[in-house]
Amino acid sequence: MQIYLPIAEMSVSVLLILGMGMAVGFVSGLFGIGGGFLMTPLLIFLGIPPAVAVATQSAQIVASSTTSALAAWRRRALDVKLAGVLLIGGLMGTALGVWFFAAARRAGQLELVIVISYVTLFSVIGGLMLKESIKEFWSTRKGAVRPPRRGGQHPAYMRLPLRVRFYRSKIYVSALPVLGLSLSIGFAGAVLGIGGGFILVPALLYLFRVPTAVVVGTSQFQILWTTLAALVLHAVANQAVDAVLALLLIIGGVFGAQFGARAGRNLRADLFRLLLALLILAVGVRFAVELVVRPTEPFSLVVSEMRE
Template identity: 70%
Template structure:
């Protein structure tokens, strides 16, 4: 069954979009990430104009992270104070990102910046996570227990002024690195057309050593507000949000996210980190391969004006 998208100006298969929404929703619910880094390339592959793909899938991210955040709230599995600081930093980063996006676009080579950022960011974070998990597995197999939390790590970062207590996250840290990281995530996320949850989760896990049980809920609150801001900005400034596409993605996504969240709770924490690391690494490698291999079609058409 086909339905016409009024803003993207093209017909798409309803079942295909619902299925894609469900699949990405599953991953998103499982790992507490927005899933934009998976959905955007899929939609573009279907022929939906990139600007509309990026803008519209943030509506789905907002919906699925609402569900996730509410579930985490009921289970008391989030740190609202930390989420508030992250959201504030993320907002500033998002607005700056929108500005930088336009500037780079004017200068040309935005595509290259995006792909290279994907490769560096994803490969680095993915390798960090997979490596850490592999060491965990190895030490458990050898029978030598590793201390779970290293007290007083990152001394320089923790010694900055404006320290703040985040009791839920067992964190007593300066606000500056937290806000700084969330600013960077908002900034990079906007330029890459993603929510940034997949950067935020590893940062909270590894850099700030927030307990795994709190990370997902907290990240989802931050993703929710960032995505909501993105939807409203995109619709108002660019007119690039397609409501028909958004509804289909949301309906598919909320169902997928439910099952994903259940699967995520059933996972062991170390396996969870390993799988998330693998996923991030896989996306990084995919982009690395894309720019390293000889393309089958070296030419591409670019439409300077308009959204298409």
């Protein structure tokens, strides 16, 4: 069954889009990430104009993160205080990122900056996580039990001034590194056009030792607000949000996110981290391959404007 998308100005298969929404929603609900870095390339691959793809998939992220955040809220697995601090840093980072984006574009090096940062970010984060996971798996297999973390045993960055107690996350940490983290994620998000959930989740897990269940809920809550802002801005500035496509993606996405969140609850924490590491590394490798392999069609077309 085909349906015409009035803003993208092309027709797509309804079932295909529903299925894609569901698959990406599942991954997003499972790991507490937005999933935009999966959906955008898929939509562009279908032939949807890049501007429409980027703008419209944010509607799906809003829907699926609403579902996840509400579910986490009900299970009390959402640290609103932590999310609030993250949001403040995130907004400042986004503003900085937008400024940097314009500056790099003026210098004509934007393409290179984006591509290199993508590959570096994904490969380094994925690689580190995978190493950690494998070590963890190995030690459980040998029967060695990790000594449980004792109270008051913290890395130096957590002991900086302005310490705040985040009850839900069971951490007592300086607000400065949390702000710094969200600032850099907001920055990367604006420059790379991604939500940054996949950086936030491992960072909260590994750097701040926030419990896995709370990480997913908190990350989804933060993603909800940033993406909501992005969606409205895209609609106003670029008029590139296709409501029909958005609706299809949302319907598929909310169901997928439900199943994903449910699957996530039954997943062991070490397996969760291993799977997330593999996903991030796979995306990094995909971008790297695209970069170094000689393209079959070196030319590409971009319609810059329509004339009446």
